[in-house]
Amino acid sequence: MSWSWEYLPSEEHVAGDAPAEFLGAAEQRAAELVRAAEALYLDGTTYEGSGEPMQYLDVAGGIVAYYVVPRIELVVICQLTPPLA
Template sequence: MSWSWEYVPDEETVASGAPPAFLAEVEKKADELVRAAEALHLHGATWQGADEGARHAFVAGGFFVYMITPRAELVTIWQVTPDPL
């Protein structure tokens, strides 16, 4: 396995209607989170601890809610919230 990120349940449900520039920032930050999680959890697939739970990440244009699941070597994005205009 190798680390990755994805929208849950899917991109259409989570990101529908969000501005493209904001989504680009979300995806850039998601890539950073994947690299950090991979470095922190070197043996992710054999992780025995609890998941960290939901967290918020703030990016230009808003924020998003995500979770790191070491056993699945996965960062999931559950909600994106662009700043109101």
């Protein structure tokens, strides 16, 4: 396996009508999270813990909610809260 990220349940549901600038910044941070998780969990498939709890990032004035699932080498983006207009 190799690490990746995805929206859960879907990009349409999570990203909705988020502004393009915020969405781009959120996806860039998701890629950074993948690289960090890959360095932290060298072989995530052998991980035996319960995984990390939900975490939140401030991205371009908005918030990204995500969690890491080491066993399937995945960063899950489950909520985007764009900045207020």
